[in-house]
Amino acid sequence: MCPKSPEQFEVVRQQSRRLILDAALRLFANEGYHAVSVSKIATEAGVSKGLMYNYFASKDALLKGIIDDALEQAESEFTWPAEASPKEQLSATIDYVFLALEQHKTMHRLLMALTIQMHEFDFIHDIALAKLNQYKALFTDLFSKQGYDDPEGEALILSALFDGISLQYMVLDSDYDLNAIKNSLTKRYLT
Amino acid sequence: MCPKSPEQFEVVRQQSRRLILDAALRLFANEGYHAVSVSKIATEAGVSKGLMYNYFASKDALLKGIIDDALEQAESEFTWPAEASPKEQLSATIDYVFLALEQHKTMHRLLMALTIQMHEFDFIHDIALAKLNQYKALFTDLFSKQGYDDPEGEALILSALFDGISLQYMVLDSDYDLNAIKNSLTKRYLT
């Protein structure tokens, strides 16, 4: 029935893992972690419930797997324009934030939801805090180099702004005009 | 020996209702709707499980009860300075937003969490959308009167900013310096 070579096994394993991760991300993001049962994920992924526990120790671990997977992907995606001017770097950052918002909409939706349900998923708090501090440091540096009066304050504001835009985009979805606010942002920070 | 008067009953009813509403708000906000069982709410409120169903038809109805109650209170709280100048009005609005954030922290936490779980609580979507549009219209008007170039864009930004600040305050809690960002905001918009 099932005899395969070790290499084939590994390929099959990775495929199944992928199927499960993708199905789970989609469902968690669109219906909410609690509203989605393990059975539903298995069905959506086209595998058995039992198999899921072969790859992930629990429903919680599956969630963590999704996040880890996404962070890995994200890390390999953004290339920082180290040689550019501060203004160009800020511009690139804004571009990237809006691009990521659109391209990884589902993932953003999930992360945002989890961030707010931190009480239940404590590993999220660290991720959120790290991201915030990273952005704050980056923006402070960029605003500082551009000679802003209150670079720290401006960094706080821009960081909150990005989170607010994410939140509103997530809630209003297609009713939210990302381009309009991006234009306003560009006008304010890049001219 | 004669039965309690209707007024006496009403007093008792309102007291019990309050106990349940308060306990539920606290728990829902801090632990999440799904993570809190009706039993837990009853225990926290110091009443029996069954009594909850005397006042609310279901766990969902209890949630709706909390929201309705909060909206009622909020309405009676904020008095709009109709006679003031646009700049003073903006100042008052900022003050109110930050004040409300601190004073009704628990309620804000709950509303934010629910907003993101819209799939499950559709009545929330309407509330969120209404609030957003209300703020957008207000800010556009205020910026317009002050002669801003792009009042609509500025309104979008300020609205997103408030949501971002709420979100970050909710996540970081005591680690978040509300005063710092309020000062930066004041500097930017009121000087």
Next chain:
Amino acid sequence: MCPKSPEQFEVVRQQSRRLILDAALRLFANEGYHAVSVSKIATEAGVSKGLMYNYFASKDALLKGIIDDALEQAESEFTWPAEASPKEQLSATIDYVFLALEQHKTMHRLLMALTIQMHEFDFIHDIALAKLNQYKALFTDLFSKQGYDDPEGEALILSALFDGISLQYMVLDSDYDLNAIKNSLTKRYLT
């Protein structure tokens, strides 16, 4: 508030008892014992739940109260034509059975339902058995006096027939033609 003379008390007591008994009979018969809550009975009767427990020790006791009340009424209703011929007595019995079926439809409905749920209401079994034996003895006597070949067998048949008619009338209600079968019965037994 409530001071009354002892006689007035008794009148009020009987009125309240009646209200409760009537409401309970109606509801039990039409919706089933289990489907009707004590609250619903109280509401339907226009009294408080607590008052019900003033007159009946439990929901079961209330049911028993209904039955006792009905048996009392039934007893005082039928006057046996002791002087008539056997055939006339049989005729009178048939008339009475069909009349009672129509006039005490609700009560019959309840009794039939309870009879079949005996396991839960054991006091019913005795009532059913007593009624059966009473009819069997009566019919055997009447058929015997009319010179039937197998008076006992005929009595068994007629007794089963009455129960079958009751059952079908109860189930089919207005779709069941009581007159048609009464005519057939008359033709068979009285000509």
Next chain:
Amino acid sequence: MCPKSPEQFEVVRQQSRRLILDAALRLFANEGYHAVSVSKIATEAGVSKGLMYNYFASKDALLKGIIDDALEQAESEFTWPAEASPKEQLSATIDYVFLALEQHKTMHRLLMALTIQMHEFDFIHDIALAKLNQYKALFTDLFSKQGYDDPEGEALILSALFDGISLQYMVLDSDYDLNAIKNSLTKRYLT
């Protein structure tokens, strides 16, 4: 080590389904639908509570499953003597009714109880009505062929008689002499 084949799973499923159906029929018939909890059925069937919901969507669906199962069995059981004379057909019918009453006593008990609780189980009403009309048509035909004066009336009577016998047998159980009344019936209709 490979997964069970679909056929093996199907066998296991059918076995468990049977266990649950049998236990539920027994309990529902003897104690009444409302008096039996899902937990009790599971215990009696020797399975877990949760498993029941793997096979039946609800307690109600389980009841419907029992009925469907019984109707299926019943259909395959009775072979109509199409070639025989009307009198022999009537005889066969009487035999079958009494045989079924004894052999499927539990099922009859349940059906009768449900018939009377129609308010709650509307699918029962259709079954009861269909059975009644079927018998009435059959008997009318048989009596007509035998030259009875009032074949329709006789059919009504016989149909009621069968229901009455069922009812009395159900209530009195071992105290009821099925043979005695069967003999009387035979004497009346077959000689």
Next chain:
DNA sequence: AATGAATGAGCTTTCATTCAT
């Protein structure tokens, strides 16, 4: 690697009954 039948703890909800007034 893969299956899905089976489990059982825990959930929301109902309702007969009690009791202070």
Next chain:
DNA sequence: AATGAATGAAAGCTCATTCAT
């Protein structure tokens, strides 16, 4: 006599997890 707020046991049901194959 009368009220209805309050109780808590028990119900139906869900679902993450285990396990034999």
